[in-house]
Amino acid sequence: AEVVGINTAIQSGTGEFTGVGFSIPSNTIAKIVPKLISDGVYIHPWVGISGRDIDPALATALNLVDARGFLIVNVVEGSPAEKAGLKGSDETKEVDGVEYPFGGDVILAVDGKIVRQIDDILIHLQRYKSVGDEMVLEVLRDGRVTNFVVELEERPNSG
Template sequence: MIGDSSTLRVGEQIAAIGNPFGLSGSMTAGIVSQLGRLLPAQNSGFSIPDVIQTDAAINPGNSGGPLLNMRGEVVGINTAIQSATGEFSGVGFAIPSQTIVKIVPTLIQEGEYHHPWLGISGRDIDPDLAKVLGLADSRGFLIVTVVENSPASKAGLHGSTETKEVNEINYPVGGDVILSVDGKTVRQIDDILIHLQRNKAVGDEINLEILRDGRTTNFVLILEERPNSN
């Protein structure tokens, strides 16, 4: 039975099932270490947002196996680990059931899923960058690059135009800062990507509150299909 991953809480007990090293039907136990993680890009070129972090042992052969809550419901699909050696070191990741329920039916019917896309890259506003930009709060996402002919480009969003050196470190400046998405505060890029993953599809509108030249403005974008990484 598919459970609701949105009800998971940090510290909740879970179990992972898989075939590590060919040992079929193996079960390991642990807890939910954190929610809403951003899994860095590997082969696809695009990071995976909104993943579950767990300390339940996940090894080669576990990928694709279920992550279960204590009611036996599937709340995720085991996907990857973070390790310097390639062996499990206490940090595993699973795709949440919320994402599975949204994407898998389309994969079955059409053989592919089209992810919504803005067409921007940049960096989170940390305290150092906030100081360079003259911002009162270290929140938001600075747009550094806008992809040509992307939804962001068509809406008129601006990327950084230059860099500023402070203490021998170059900081991008001059770009738009995203403060909120559809009324939800943006503290980092994860907030934007998770919102797209959970709530949006290709063709949907998205409203961005943008800080530009000291003034806030709202921009409405029409989301398009994410291009292939190659």
């Protein structure tokens, strides 16, 4: 038998052990637990961006063909993202009465894997990356696709 996850909680409306179970993937445990045992702490890797997923409405506002990717709205000052040259949104654009962030980089892929939403980036960080690793982001900027190499740092307050 193969361990695919360790149960952490059950959401139950009855107070019994029936309902929806939540678990931590075994590959996450295999990465984090040895560090906890040896160092007493796990240091999370950090990029230093925030933004929003590209949904159909935002794709229309940005004149994108596909509703996939992650629009960078903010880049944290001094972060790995800033050091790599990534750019946040610097203006807004109104479409059908709704204001959308505009002008920031759109992350299309991480280390060659397609990004449909921020979860794809976060899962990749969690499963495969550590502080000090490099991560290649394929980014759409001003209509051109470019690669940026980000050297991951310790997430602030991650200890």
